[in-house]
Amino acid sequence: MKGNFNIMVISAVLLTLQACSVKKFIPEGERLYTGAEVEIKADSVIKNEAQLKSVLEEALRPEPNSKFLGMRPGLYYYYKMQQEKPGFINRFLYKRIGEEPVYQSDVKPYEVEEILVNRMENRGFFYSEATSEFEEKEQEASVKYSVTAPSPYTIASYQVDTLQEPIFTAIQQSVANTKLTKGMRFDLSNMKLERERIDNDLKKIGYYNFNSGFLLFEADTNQYDKRRFDLFLRLKNETPAKSKVPYQIKKINVYAKYDAQDSTITDVVRFNEKNFVNSDHFFKPKYLDPYITLEEDQYYNPETSRNTARRLSSIGAYKFVNIQYSEIDSLRNDTLGILEANIFLSPLNKRAIRAELQAVSKSNNFAGPGLALTYSNRNLFLGGETLNISANVGYEVQAGGSTESNSGKTSLDLGFKTELIFPRVLFPIKINTDFFEYDIPKTKTSLGIDYLSRTKLYALLSATAQFGYIWQANRYVTHEIIPISINYTNLSNTTPEFEEILEENPFLKRSFEQQFISGLNYSFTYNGMIDTAKKNQFFVNATLDVAGNSISLFGKENEMGSKSFLKLEYAQYAKADADLRYHFNFGKEQVIAMRLFGGYGLPYGNSDVMPYVKQYYSGGPYSVRAFRIRSLGPGTYNDEDNPQNNFYDQTGNIRLEANIEYRFPIISFLKGAVFADAGNIWNSKANPEYDSQDKFTSNFINELGMGAGVGLRVDVQGFVLRFDFAAPFHDPAEPKSYNFNVKETVFNFGIGYPF
Incomplete structure (x- = not known):
């Protein structure tokens, strides 16, 4: 394998060197056009001269053949295609990067001179003049344009x-x-x-x-x-x-259930100076009206119209929102025109079922199939409410492991969740939604239960309940606040093997003991990625998770010295993390994507360890891809020394990660990537079982797990299947070793881009 790789490298170098030698292909009597430059000769100091010169340079025609590191590979493969038998590689590379040659004879300096003079006059430099001169070498030619710039008007x-x-x-x-x-x-x-x-x-x-x-x-x-x-x-x-003349809106008609094939009007309800057509038995006017910012006697304003369309689309019950205006010419006079606004709302299917079959590959060699089903009912109570009921089942088997005892373990994962979303604010005190100009907050409620059973280890039952709000402050910023978040976990069916592990690791045992979590969550998201045409894109997500403060008012101290609520010991902690992303778009579908993640959890009061379900882990397809899920860290801890291979206790309350990835097109819907990742987790308070290997110190840079790899992505209209191959070049368990270990290549499968 190594010999083949070396041959491929040598071949690539030879092809690159050959790409330099395009001069032998240039026809006799021709010179390759290498570009042009512009010189401005001014009578006075020009304000923003660099900007003016940039405008003139944009007018230079034609563009010369592109160069890469002093070579012209696109031109080289064009010439190779002219041969009788160019070969598969030459044909493929010509299709990707080939360029037709641009010769001196293709340049028309007098036409460019006219354009340059025109550009100068458009910017106030009237009576400008432009001249040109070829600068010729043996087989190359360039042009120098001189532009006189008299004092501007x-x-x-x-x-x-x-x-x-x-x-x-x-x-x-x-x-x-x-x-x-x-x-x-x-x-x-x-x-x-x-x-x-x-x-x-x-x-x-x-x-x-x-x-x-x-x-x-x-x-x-x-x-x-x-x-x-x-x-x-x-x-x-x-x-x-x-x-x-300005126009005023005198009539507003809202078609709450519009069907272009059937425009029959069955009823019209007048509500808040609007006419709701076919609405009363589909979407109650009192719930639909707050989304409409248009008002009778209001002057036409396209921003108000766009605001209304956006707010109506955000409900989630409509697939099309179309606002049309009709002029009533008979009522127009010399100072005022009259409009009638018609809002056509085409609903989505009321019910939908989505099935998702998954192939799961996890840490510790667990792999197996998974099935997820989701049922949605839109506009449940005739007010735009959405009910989502989802269920999932997954079965995994451990095909192998570091010890014979690990092989053959199975994992069964069952989940059920109901979510009810109200497209309005539910609060004891009436909230004025005019304050939310861009979007009306949605109220989200959810109940869920998960059951995880690992043979030879334990069963874990987890129940969650949440109540909160989500809304967009503007096109880029989204806020989500969950004032009520309750989580209950119950560890059961523990085997003697697992009990022994807990006894040997008090940190792990303590993280499972606090069964009750009651807190508040807040999330801020800035998503500049929606501007797909921008060269520089930014994304920021910051979250805050605080638990146990309010419930501590009702807590009672138990015989162990900890406080409990309803005989359940509750957790107290504060957890904050930030996810920063940057995309630099250049060329054709080429992106350099970068990500930086940092998170910290602080247990306090009733907790000396973060609850297990709230701890961080590292490694996997959305993290450091050269390491399997939960196999990295904490700190310099090495699980190979543990005969039980306890991947589940490789968690911590501190996490740092950085990623960089170069994405490029290959052909059609196939995309490629080259990437490097670094990251790890730590504990702020050392676990005695790890001999302080897990503690965060000033030496954390040297304790980052690092890896690099290549990826293949199948991107069909935004749905992405991702296959990444990554190998480590620094294992934190060996701080002084920096070796690129291809033998330990990890395969990652994911849906969607990692960041």
Whole structure:
């Protein structure tokens, strides 16, 4: 295997060296075009000269063939394709990176000169001139463009020509906030932005039919000798009369159950100055109305319209939200137009069932199938409520392990959860939803129970109940607060083998003893990843989990010195973590993705150890992929010294991780990745069973588990199946060893991208 790898490396190097030698393919009498540069010769100091030069460089045509480390591989594989038998590798690489050659004969300098002069005049440098000159070498040629820049024309004054009312006053009020100021250089792009800004301002105050194309700028230089001009704004003569008046909404019709195939109106209910059509027996008007920010006698405003559409879409009961306006021309006069707003809401199917078959591969060689079923009922009580009932079953078997006793262990996982979501705030005191301009908070309630049985070890029953709220503050920020969160766990059917483990590890035993968790959770999320066209994308998620404070008021001290509630010992802790992500998008579907995670849990009061279900673990397909789930840490702890191979106690109350990944397209829906991960978990208070190997110290950098690998992803319209292969190059159990161990490659399967 090693010999084959070396041959592949040597072959790749030879291909790269060959890619340098494209000159032998250049036809006789031709020169390869290598690019152009622009020189600006100015009569005076140019403000933002670098920006002006960048604009001129964007106008240079054609673009030369791309280079990589001084080579032109795209051009090389183009030439190789011209051979009679180019071969499979050459055909494949040509399809991926091949480029047709750009020669000196393809360059038309006089056309570029005209474009450069035009760009200069558009930015106030009238009477500019451009010249060009080829710089030729043996088989290459470039162009040098020289542009003269006389002193630019600047604004002396900016005013609005007299217009008829009411639009004259509206435009004047908008121009009062202009960014076009005295002394600013003439610039067509700034004037275009000014027109769009005024159009946006007018739309917000009702000018439904206005368009930025109706605005016209005129420059008058007759009053000045020193390249100054007066700028006038007026309307084009052909501007329609209906575009010069604001529009008011006089009627709002809400079609709560709209079907384009059947538009029969069965009933109309008047509620809060809106007409709800076919609503009373499908979606009660009193619940639907708060989502609609449009009001009768309100002036048209596209932002209000978009806000209404977004809020209605967030309910979760509708697949389409369409707001249309109809002009009532018979009621329009010289100063006001009239609109009728129609809100068409097309509902989703009321009931849905989703099945998901899973193949699970976990730590300690556990693997097996899993099945999850989810039933959804939308608009349950005619108020947009959503009921989700889910059940899951998983069976895993341990195919092998470090000891004979570990082999053949099985794990059975059963789960049942009900979730009821109300698209409004349920609170004893009425909450004014006008405060939540972007989105109305949803109330989430859930009940769940999970049963985990591990043969030869234990059975764990866990029940959870939650009540809280979630809402979007704006397009990027989401808040979730769970003021009531209750978790109950019960460890049972423990085997003598497991009892012996607990007796030998007081930390682990203590983490299972506190069965009752009652607390508050808060989560803040900033998701800049929704702007898919941006080069730089950021994501931040911060969570806070506090338990035991309120319940401690009712706690009673037991014979062991701990406090309990309803005879159940409860946990007290504070846990905070942050997940930071950054994506740098470049090229075609190429991304450098980075992630940094940090978390800390502090037990206090009634707890000296974090509850087992709240502790951190590291390793696995969404963590440090060169290590299996729960197999990393804590600290420099090495589980190979433990004959029981207790992966379940490899947890801690501190977690740090960092990941970097380069993602690139391969072909069609297949994507590739190269990545590196680092991370570990620790305990802030040393576990005596680990001889302080698990304690967090200032030497934590050297205790990070590190690995790297490659991945293949099947990405079909956002649904991603992920296959990652990673090998460790630093095991914290061996702090001074940095060896890339390919023999210990770990395979990870996941759904979705890791970060």
